[in-house]
Amino acid sequence: MLNQAQAEQFQIEYLQPVEKREDAKSSWGQDIKEGLSQSPKTIPPKYFYDDQGSQLFEQICELPEYYPTRTEASILRKYAEEIVEITGICELVELGSGSSTKTRLLLDAYHQPNEVFKYMPIDVSAGILKESAIQLKQDYNSLEIKGLVGTYEQALTQLKPSAWPARMIFFLGSSIGNFSEAGYDNFLNKIAQVLENGDYFLLGIDLQKPKSTLEPAYNDSQGITAAFNLNMLTHLNNKFGGNFDVNNFKHQAIYNEERKQIEMYLLSEREQKISLEKLDLKVKLNKGEKILTEMSRKFNIEETRDKLESKKLKTIKVFTDENKWFALMLCQFSK
Numbered sequence: 001m002l003n004q005a006q007a008e009q010f011q012i013e014y015l016q017p018v019e020k021r022e023d024a025k026s027s028w029g030q031d032i033k034e035g036l037s038q039s040p041k042t043i044p045p046k047y048f049y050d051d052q053g054s055q056l057f058e059q060i061c062e063l064p065e066y067y068p069t070r071t072e073a074s075i076l077r078k079y080a081e082e083i084v085e086i087t088g089i090c091e092l093v094e095l096g097s098g099s100s101t102k103t104r105l106l107l108d109a110y111h112q113p114n115e116v117f118k119y120m121p122i123d124v125s126a127g128i129l130k131e132s133a134i135q136l137k138q139d140y141n142s143l144e145i146k147g148l149v150g151t152y153e154q155a156l157t158q159l160k161p162s163a164w165p166a167r168m169i170f171f172l173g174s175s176i177g178n179f180s181e182a183g184y185d186n187f188l189n190k191i192a193q194v195l196e197n198g199d200y201f202l203l204g205i206d207l208q209k210p211k212s213t214l215e216p217a218y219n220d221s222q223g224i225t226a227a228f229n230l231n232m233l234t235h236l237n238n239k240f241g242g243n244f245d246v247n248n249f250k251h252q253a254i255y256n257e258e259r260k261q262i263e264m265y266l267l268s269e270r271e272q273k274i275s276l277e278k279l280d281l282k283v284k285l286n287k288g289e290k291i292l293t294e295m296s297r298k299f300n301i302e303e304t305r306d307k308l309e310s311k312k313l314k315t316i317k318v319f320t321d322e323n324k325w326f327a328l329m330l331c332q333f334s335k
């Protein structure tokens with residue numbers, strides 16, 4: 001239990017729905033209507049994350065085949081102190097924080113006894129956000145936590161200016177790889193709009209590597225990634241009054257070498273009619289038809305550096321592991 005003083009430094013806020021026209025397409029439900037009406041059909045990856053999906057993702061992070069989490073954690077373990085030396089104490093804002101497990105490596109480095117510091121985790125999955133915020137508050141008593149429940153788009157348009165001398169937004173787990181090329185560009189524009197001169201951006205990217213390492217990471221032998229992918233349909237059934245039968249779908253993940261991305265699909269094993277009542281949506285799926293549920297693009301450090309630079313995000317330092325499987329790019333915004 002949190003005591004009175006701790007509870008005062010702990011808040012959870014639900015972000016407002018996106019109303020601006022340019023973002024409305026990605027608002028809840030509308031993106032499903034669009035994605036399931038196009039060819040090939042798509043469902044945005046944010047729908048993986050109901051409470052069950054968040055728990056399954058935690059299990060994925062522990063899988064022997066899933067190298068990204070432990071590789072990124074090893075980089076943070078080695079370089080978190082150096083990151084703090086560069087940025088100094090600043091307000092920490094994390095996009096897609098999930099369980100904040102890896103974040104603890106950064107919090108350990110930023111934590112100074114008896115000095116208040118601030119962390120804003122942001123996630124669409126309210127359950128895991130609240131659970132992890134409570135745990136963090138118990139473990140770091142000088143940490144002021146303000147959790148925001150909502151999407152990246154909501155957060156980046158509704159984030160208030162920081163009262164701290166500097167802010168660092170960080171985005172771990174190579175979740176940036178889930179955006180299309182246009183979505184990636186748009187996301188970085190929003191990051192640049194929200195940062196003030198001198199603020200920092202720390203970005204985790206999964207680097208290009210052979211298919212023989214990549215494909216097993218998304219096709220684990222215990223079938224946890226398959227359960228995670230299929231759970232998206234259960235989430236849609238619950239959220240939108242749908243009638244997906246998960247037994248009629250199969251998980252598939254392949255590496256598209258030309259596009260340098262893992263593509264994760266749900267394959268319809270028979271012809272079927274789906275309805276999502278709350279969205280007033282009816283969809284027909286053919287036998288063998290695939291729904292794209294996630295792209296996970298794999299990056300190259302130099303290209304990413306150039307891209308960040310084009311958004312006035314100057315790379316100060318790149319931290320990587322000995323295999324060069326994953327990188328953390330620390331950037332500073334300068335107008």
Ligand SMILES: C[S@@+](CC[C@H](N)C(=O)[O-])C[C@H]1O[C@@H](n2cnc3c(N)ncnc32)[C@H](O)[C@@H]1O
Binds near residue numbers: 095099152174
């Ligand atoms: C792949 S997990 C990564 C979790 C953690 N950052 C890590 O590196 O292990 C993605 C996290 O982002 C959240 N998420 C996914 N799409 C989101 C969106 N559009 N807006 C906000 N959060 C999102 C999920 O709920 C999940 O916790």
